[in-house]
Amino acid sequence: MTNKILSVIFLLVLFSRTTFAASIPLRGVVEGFYGKEWTAEERADVLRFCHSNHLNAYIYAPKDDPYHRKKWRKPYPADKLDALGNLVAVAQQNNVRFIFAVSPGLDLSYHGAKGEKDFALLMRKLDVMYKIGVRDFAVFFDDLKDKNGMHHESGKAQAGFLNRVQKELRRQYKDVASLITVPTEYYRFDMLGNSGETNDYTKDFADTLSKEIIVLYTGDGVVCDGISEEDYQAANTIYGRELGIWWNYPVNDYSVAPVGKRRAKRNAKLALGAIEKLPASNASAVFFNPMSQYNMSKIALATGAIYADDPASYDASQAWDRVLKEQFGELAPAMKVFAVHSSHMENSWAKCGADDAPEFVDAVRTVMMSARLNRKLTGVAELSRQIDEMEKAADLLLNNLEPRYLAECKPQLKQFKRIAQADRLALKSLQDKKIDPRLKALRREIHKHAPKAILSEKAALKFIDDTIDLLGTQWE
Structure with a gap:
């Protein structure tokens, strides 16, 4: 009898570990790279890819979409709006949250009549997206340094603007999710001054921002060699909340280190390794920024899905082998030989991915x-x-x-x-x-x-x- 009871207990424990693994609540892909955008077909395919890999979110934020960033005030032309509507429908069919992002910070006004006009234009843009089925929104303030290296606006002004956007969304609609943002100081070494104290911008932004809004950050740098548990908790302490992670791998929209006297162009090197060195504890969200080479991005993205499904038990090497087999079948051994020589991304300010070969x-x-x-x-x-x-x-x-x-x-x-x-x-x-x-x-x-x-x-x-x-x- 005792042995039977022990066997039942063992099976229950095993079942609980395999069935109820702690997944990151919001996990997916952010199309947030510079350069050539994905096609409509590729975007639809990534939504199906997310569904089949247990990812539940996709952020639309291509840096070179003019209506996302430079021309954010202007409405999408009818053809582009139709394309986005089709994508939202595909996302709904695949139980993937379609998160529409806009990056207005290049020239956004926060105060006075201009500020009121800009706020109204942004809300009008989000309203149009709501009408085509979007229920998740993001407003980003990343990459906004002027020629003197100073931020265009204070953290307090940006955070106040975000609070107002979320409040207005909630007033108009009862079914929108929490807003997502990326601050201007979005990596930890940029949040801290030379003394190691939190910069005024980050302190003001963090203290002012509603606790309901999800903040994404990239680690110690824009592209860095992992996020340790200690560093992640230190960043959480700065913000007084559990941060989400925007992970810049396998994205390759920057040049790697020079080769002889010639510098490789953007996208010249493929990042074909596994997602690695991320916290074992659950973040509030994790989004993986891919390459413009969509199909080759699936190697890293699929390993990222395995990580997000159960960070505590993730093994990068095992995940990589599994993904290569699933995606390439009999060609997996050959693809591994190739990929092992094309995993590490590095230049003077970026370093990410397992060492090559x-x-x-x-x-x-x-x-x-x-x-x-x-x-x-x-x-x-x-x-x-x-x-x-x-x-x-x-x-x-x-x-x-x-x-x-x-x-x-x-x-x-x-x-x-x-x-x-x-x-x-x-x-x-x-x-x-x-x-x-x-x-x-x-x-x-x-x-x-x-x-x-x-x-x-x-x-x-x-x-x-x-x-x-x-x-x-x-x-x-």
Whole structure:
């Protein structure tokens, strides 16, 4: 009898852990990047993707939609409004909250007759969206620095404006959700002065803002290397509430670090890793900002969905393997070889995503250590194996990947193959103790394509340059 009771208790505990995992209440995708917008078809597909991946929200906030930001006062033309209405309908069909965002802060007036007129124009815009079915709204104040680096308006004025918007929405409509916002100081190091004390802007904004309004922030920086539990709670303390997270991965609307003398363009590198290093405790919301390359964004977005479903038990590596298998089937092993060399995003102010190809870096370190000591090379077989794996993966994906994926990653896959071929020549050069003439030519070809296709900057690409530098000084 005792054993049966214990078995029942065990099953109940197991059931409760697997069935009632603590999901983040508001979790989804924010189309909030700069650059080419998604198409209507891609937006509809992301809503279906959200539904199938247990995400329950989508924020419409494309930075380059003029009616979202620069021309926020102007109503949407009939065709664009119809398109948005269709998207709202798709969202409703998929039980996804369609959150309409507007960013008026570039030239918003807060006071006097101009302030009243701007408030009326904003409410009119939100009213039109309500009539096409929107019940969730966001007003953003991010990226509003003037030429002197000062904020256009005080935190108190912005927060007061937001409070008034929410109050008016609630007065007119009984079924709207809590307003969502992003302040001008939306990351923690921007909230704090040199002394470590909270800036006046953030203090005024936080103290004035209604506790019902959800505040999104991005971590310690705009694009940062994770948010620790301690840092998350510290940010919550500043605001006196549980903040939501706007996570800038896999977004790639900024340039990665220079490659030689040439800087990669926006969107040149694909962020194909898993969402990682986010708090284990539940935030009030989490939104993942994707790439303009919609289909390739699904890798990270799907891992983000797994995280948001149960942050406490999330394992990034397991989630990544699972997602790659679900999305690419038999091509998953090849896609992983490619993606492991294109996961990390970094420049002078941004750093996010797992390091590129750590096993490749380890293999190179072993070979280069013996080469620098002018000894017989060690670790050649392992490095050669990984290089062969890279080239085979590139060929397999170039020949067999679905067109919708290939259209978004073909330049990077071709570059990946060039890098693998150059890595093989670099290894041969180390063995021969002289630079193979083909290596420098291939390196020039790689750098020619680097502005539009970059990956593995600190791993496979670095091995090429390190080999040329070493042989040029040591033996030539």
